Amino acid sequence: MSSDSHAKPASLLTHFDAHGQAHMVDVGAKASTHRVAVAEGSIRMQRSTFELIRQGQARKGDVIGIARVAAIMAAKKTPELIPLCHPLPLTRVAVDFEWVESVPAVRCVVTAETVGNTGVEMEALTAVQVGLLTIYDMCKAADRGMEMTGVRLLEKQGGKSGHWVAPPA
16 A cells, blocks of 8 residues: 555555455445535647647647546546446536736636535546546547546535645645
């Protein structure tokens, strides 16, 4: 096991029963509340690739527009990709992209919301990853060395644990 300061002992991990077997957590008794999760990640690239995307000159079309739709679709399909995730009735998924001129990179920020008895962190994180992967897929002919980095949860609200905000990176 890593020495990650965020790691929990196995006995505290909710996806394992008393015998160490994986299971889907029972959320039936949890209160239904408004839940929000915000996640981020970036894709670093060559300056020429950055300009190609920003100017809308990529051969495959509107890279950012297609990545936005892919991210939203990924949020909706998260329980099909992550085995122990509960299917959720998403009430909102917002995907924003920012140009990070100094790196160069494109930053993706996803906000996912639901009213339910479990959180939407996995949906937000999955959406970020797929949004970034879509940028990679659409631009790999120009730049195979793009690097996805910094994918993390920024904030979560709702449920028993309340409001949580990530420390600055």
